[in-house]
Amino acid sequence: MHARLVRSAAVAVAAAGTLTWAPAASAQPSEPTPSASAATAETPAPDAGSVEITAKDAAGDVLPDAAFLLLNSTGQEAGRGKTDAQGKLTFPNLTPGVYRLKETASGSPLHEVVTDQDVIVTPGATTRLTITDPFKAAKVLLQAKDDKTGKLLPGATVNIGSGDKSLLTLTTGSEGTASGELPVSSRKAQFWVKEIKAPAGYDLYKPTKTFTAGPGAPVTVTVTNAKTATDPKPDPSDKPTHKPTPTPSTPGKPSSGTGGATPSPSGSDTPDPDSSTLAATSVGDSTPKAPTGSLAHTGADATPWLIGGAAALIAAGGGALALARRSRTDSPTDDSTES
Structure with missing residues (x-):
């Protein structure tokens, strides 16, 4: 159609006597030509x-x-x-x-x-x-319990790890629990838990426990503790009472209560008959008398007193024998006089 219009225009111009060149662009398709910038964008830079x-x-x-x-x-x-x-x-x-x-x-x-x-x-x-x-960390909840009652216990400290490496340390709080994040390196990993400090009044949980945990998954770990055994305190009323046993007195030993007694001094070295009789009647008295001016004696120096007591007994016995002989001698004489 465009070609026909061009020819018609050329014929009309020729008929008018005027020579005119029609632009050939009018015969080109109506689609736009791609720009140079678009061609450059599609082609990678070297x-x-x-x-x-x-x-x-x-x-x-x-x-x-x-x-x-x-x-x-x-x-x-x-x-x-x-x-x-x-x-x-x-x-x-x-x-x-x-x-x-x-x-x-x-x-x-x-x-x-x-x-x-x-x-x-x-x-x-x-x-x-x-x-x-990396895998998401596992959510760990630690619990420490009494092995008999199941009561939650504060103050328990544990290490959690894998292989020979410790990865997490937790200590139970006032409610007997603790929580933390445990790094994992696989979809299902195995870990160990070991208690390193027991709650007050309880024995340490010595066995090493194992558990498995996955990425982002919660897991609960529980350790149990037994109460520390304590010996019962002795009752003061049960204590045996030790009473001192009185020591039997030894004949001839002065007692501590009479050691300070001081006999009267004798005026003469020769024994008087009356004093000999007095000595004989006091043979049963086993407590010797301390000489005048001497200090109180105890049982520790009893040997001199024993020796002195023995001498007194011998002297008293001699005096009594002399009196008996004298009485025998005097008796016949009196009978003969009366007859």
């Missing part, structure tokens, strides 16, 4: 680079649907996306420079996201990164 990401967990399993955001050096978004079934994501056609990579979601309820990191893009090269998402 020095452009790329970033390839592989997302995994601590056990080595790939993580699909992990979401990432890439920012350029000015903080503008340079790309975003999620990992595929193989855990991979690529950001192509990047101008060389330093970029900031952010993980916005792990794509799994068992995993945490990693912290932001810088990525360097070099001309004509692919920067490959392996992102390892």
Whole structure:
């Protein structure tokens, strides 16, 4: 149709006697021609680079649907996306420079996201990164109980760990419980718990217990303690009473109560008959008399007193014998006189 209009216009011009050239652009299609800038955007720059990401967990399993955001050096978004079934994501056609990579979601309820990191893009090269998402920590609840009554006990301290490494230390509070987060490195991990301090008045729980825990899952750990055995305190009323046993007195030993007695001094060294008779009648008295002017004596110096008492007895016996002989001699004489 456009060709016919052009010919008609040319015929009309020729008929008018005027020669005029009609622009050929009118015969071109009406669709716009792509601009040079659009062609440049579709064609990668010869020095452009790329970033390839592989997302995994601590056990080595790939993580699909992990979401990432890439920012350029000015903080503008340079790309975003999620990992595929193989855990991979690529950001192509990047101008060389330093970029900031952010993980916005792990794509799994068992995993945490990693912290932001810088990525360097070099001309004509692919920067490959392996992102390892950690497992979420297990929620641990510790309980310490009386092994008989089940009462919760404060003041119990335990270590929780795996292998030869301690990972968490907990101490029960006033309610007899404690809680904390236990880092895990697999979907199902085994741990041990050992009590290092017992509650007041209880024995230490010596066995080492084991338990399993998973990422982000709650787990309860319980240790039981037995009361410390104590010996009953003796009743003062049950104590035996020791009474001193009186020591039998020894004949001839002076007692402490009479040791201070002082006999009257004798005026003559020769025994008087009356004094001899008095000595004879007092033979039964086993307590010797202390000489005049002497100090009180105790049982410790009884030997001299025994010797003196024996001499007195001998003298008294001699005097009594002399009196008996004299009385026998005097008796016949009296009878003969009377007859």
